[in-house]
Amino acid sequence: MPATPAPQAPTGRPGPRPHDSYDAVIVGGGHNGLVAAAYLARAGRSVLVLERLGHTGGAAVSTRPFTGVDARLSRYSYLVSLLPKKIVRDLDLDFRVRGRTISSYTPVERDGRPTGLLVGGGERRTREAFARLTGSGREYESWQRFYGMTGRVAQRVFPTLTEPLPTRDELRARIDDEDAWRALFEEPIGVAVESAFHDDLVRGVVLTDALIGTFADAHDPTLSQNRCFLYHVIGGGTGAWDVPVGGMGALTDALAAAARAAGAVLATGHEVRKIATDGRSAEITYRTPDGEGTVAARHVLVNASPRELATLTGDTPPEPAEGAQLKVNMLLKRLPRLRDGSVDPREAFAGTFHIAEGYDQLAASYAQAAAGRLPEAPPSEIYCHSLTDPTILGPDLVEQGYQTLTLFGLHTPARLFEADNDAVREELLKSTLAQLDTYLAEPLADCLATDAEGRPCIEARTPLDLERDLGLPGGNIFHRALAWPHTQEGTGRWGVETRHPNVLLCGAGAVRGGGVSGVPGHNAAMAALEALGGPS
Template identity: 65%
Template sequence: MDYDAVIVGGGHNGLVAAAYLARAGRSVLVLERRAEIGGAAVSFRAFPGVDVRLSRYSYLVSLLPKRIMTELGLGVQLRRRRMSSYTPVGDTGLLVDTGDGERTSASFRAVTGSTKDYAAWQRFYASAARVAKATFDSLTEPLPTRAELRERIGDDEAWGTFFERPVGETLRELFDDDVVRGVVLTDGLIGTCASADDEELRQNRCLLYHLIGNGTGDWDVPVGGMGAVTDALADVARRAGAQLVTGAEVLGVTPDGEVRYRAGDAERVVVGGRVLANVSPRTLSRLLGEEPVEEPEGAQLKVNMVLRRLPRLRDAGVDPRDAFGGTFHVNESFAQLETAYREAAAGRIPAVPPCEIYCHSLTDPSILGPAERAAGVQTLTLFGLHMPARLFEADNDGARAEALRATLASLNSVLAEPIEGCLLLDGGGEPCVEAKTPLDLEVELGLPRGHIFHRDLSWPYGEGAAAGTWGVETGFERVLLCGAGAVRGGGVSG
């Protein structure tokens, strides 16, 4: 059977494409290997007997343009988090309260001994805001050249900070305090195992995408969890006439648009006027019968927890609801991040794994069942940095257990009580905690070696023949990338 478009993979990017194409009157078939639509953006009851719908993989929204949400009529509510972050430092901590500048300034003074770094913080994020406003709308336009984007930003100092110099140099110049430097650096290391001084600027590219979302850089909580986003996209696509098929594993793609897939025990063949690959470039190369051109590597440990209550803090001056309401940084000073990177690069699980946490249920209790909500249950989503796939390849199960033990010990080192004592027990009496390594994400989601961006993030511009294209083109006219591996792809972006 022929379709105007056959979309390989039912993650959020493919669903955005399906919704737009079907609403434009095109015939669309989406083929999803798993039993559910949504890819990494799903909500899931991970623990038996516990009515909590966790955002199991991806968990916040920033890069999804409001333009897409408006044009598709997505009825998804995104809630802003008032607290940006909290970082424990001994018996005190650095609290960034976006609604109270005086409180934030006082917190900087308590941790650093002055307001110098807070003033530098304000200058840095004002510069980031200028870059964000100038850059974000270009993501839904043809690729500008490097020179065109630089002119659009119109700030040579900001251009140098984000596009030319390793961010480590900037942070050492701007900030005196090592903790403050680290809090800024973490956004450059999400899913990216790199030094702050990496000459390839992978950390700069990662930082850029974490700061430009919708022109503000805000990371918002989707009410109902990430599954609410992909459920809404799937609903729009279906109502417009797209066919969404689950349990359909694509086996091969040809340059002329033929797609071979397996559903149940039967193999089928369809032809698309265009084939949209909502899979990694490496997977697309395999489906086309080509040799993969690169071997990307994911670098994170994802831990989901359900708690009876939030843990007590060593800092008695901060309510745990404030501390966990934003991003809770654990052992993420600049020096600690660099040490963990060196250990991981040497093939060792970091002795004190840096990680960051947030509590979805504080902002959106709708993910909790009635009994859980009444009992004061809370969720914690932990993202561990510098955990590359290579650390898990010899023994994934053993290394996962070791990494989880080290990560929980790292968390406990900044709390007033062990997190294990706060965990809810599931219906079988087991603690509600699960960990996902890069290799787990490869098996479950098809992410190449667990790389959450499919490959290293790209600069949001094109040079030479790429300028003026959309960054989705392949070597074949009828085959396009529509996943995270496209130029300007990565994150929940559509």
């Protein structure tokens, strides 16, 4: 695997001095921690961010992972849907996203010939694509009805994410659609998918939004797949997934700049080891390469997992979490040609390119992984950031036609890698790319660029790699199972509260956490400001 280059430049701001005291200390400089820091500092509060790594950004960073190659990739998280425009406006962020003209392309072989389903490029074109695949207009009409329903839910639910938590009954009343409530909140999503659609491929395309980062079957009685689906279709009130201009690091760079400009102190290379609190004030112990130190705070906001929070406070840890994905970054000399010659690769890869994600294929892969085996046909999806935003590539690469590919694999839980992470990673990567090759007219390996040392420009991360690199428990990108966006037993007013009155959770493991949203950071800042008496 290629060597990792030096991380993004550190903040350049001084760290805390011994016996310093702040209104708020934020543990972790990921995007949610930076959102919280910016809100609190703009409200006139003294704020210190302590980040373990040598740079801020957490999982929302851009790096040049391939030696000597001018390609700045969104290394871990890569698309934006759940970030409210309110946060961008409130914090005056210099940050933009671009929409993708193509939503998805899903290749398949039917009647012995390669074909596929292209969604996007206008209503007429999408309708014709459904008709070619299924032989009638029925599935497209069902598609329109189904996503009309999710669109109405999105319009009503998304604005609540930056408000105090509604109760379940309040959210149900706000949605005001009993059929939608039953389909999304009460019955396994598989029921709705099978009722609405008949084509196996169409069913699979719909179901994938319920499985990204979540290891579950369509009919899982816990409804973890429903919660995952909900957060994937409500973003921005539309469910659209957009490309961050300049890469994901552009967002966290803008957030860090906003926090610093408002007066927050960002201290990288400071690993928090302990939080001691009596509910009114707290003492935070941290470690640097030069030794240990302490700092006092009225409030502590923890931008880390609930498991890490329990470690820091000495509380009982929550149930173990488990990630279930393979993340692969690639740089290509050119996009590969497709076996389905009716589709331009520039369109197929501009949206989400689904691989081995038919409905029955997803069920088989889940069953195999649940039985302790790697899926025989690993499901995954790919998209090409540089088609929508070529600024992440150097001018010479753009001129030569280079492109990036980001692959996200499903149904590969952390437990499968425990015996030998390196060996299983290589085996899974090989079989995943082999699945992609079945839909290509030329091997992907022939299209891969090489770095300055002649190595293929490809890197892969398993759940165990993500746990090591980012502290994600079990590699879970949501830190733990996603929660419904309404009050539940033990949740507080904002969904960020803990059993310690002055310790708040501002990471992905908060209620309404997960994804690149900034929502937990915003909500923790609002809760802290309420406790502190508002702006100073």
